[in-house]
Amino acid sequence: MFQVSQLVSGYGQSMVLKGIDLSVDGAQIVAVMGRNGMGKTTLFKTLMGLLPAAQGSIQLDGTELAPLPSYRRVREGVAYVPQGRMIFPTLTVEENIRTGMRRRALSTPVPDEIYALFPVLFEMRRRRGGDLSGGQQQQLAIARALVTNPRVLLLDEPTEGIQPSIIKDIARSLLEIRKLRQLAIVVSEQVLSFTLEIADRLIVIDKGRFVHEDRRETANVETISRYLSV
């Protein structure tokens, strides 16, 4: 289980996250929804160790991660797909995927499972990352995160700037990944149709606090939409 308690963090003296509590079981998908500037990226950066936590705890199956640097958190099983994807544009698709692997020797093949999940990446494996469409780059960023064999996958606004037909592909991939790997997925989003398709729980973040939570089956779409549109 991934368990975050009373997490506080921010920039300098200004605290953006004001006490976040979150528990995610294996094989569960949780969406954190909120408008621009509400703290989604700050939350992920803090979970990943790119920003230090001022207070609070981040545990994965009982191991405390908050004092650990990012690379140690990756080893413990946390993977991150950042907003804007951040793939390496001049490396090939295969090289991009390999940057996530612990054994990067050319003789170590990219696992078949990755290309089975994302056949387009197999077709494009020798092309430069920068030549891919936004949706393909998002798939590449997810593939690169998956080769670290995470138990928790964090995705920051994966649908941003991506056309609707590809958003559906990404939703399908995430459901497939959950089924295959039984891992926990936390995804930040502003697109409600996407999270209603994939998430078991929907949580609203507002000014650095979780202010509303629904299970998907009983989600109060009106309330969530109101938070997203103000």
Ligand SMILES: Nc1ncnc2c1ncn2[C@@H]1O[C@H](COP(=O)(O)OP(=O)(O)OP(=O)(O)O)[C@@H](O)[C@H]1O
């Ligand atoms: N490097 C930084 N230094 C100071 N303040 C920052 C920094 N990055 C973000 N902030 C502030 O922290 C708050 C939360 O930003 P954050 O990026 O976490 O929001 P978000 O919900 O992810 O929105 P977006 O989708 O726009 O990224 C905002 O008020 C923002 O201005």
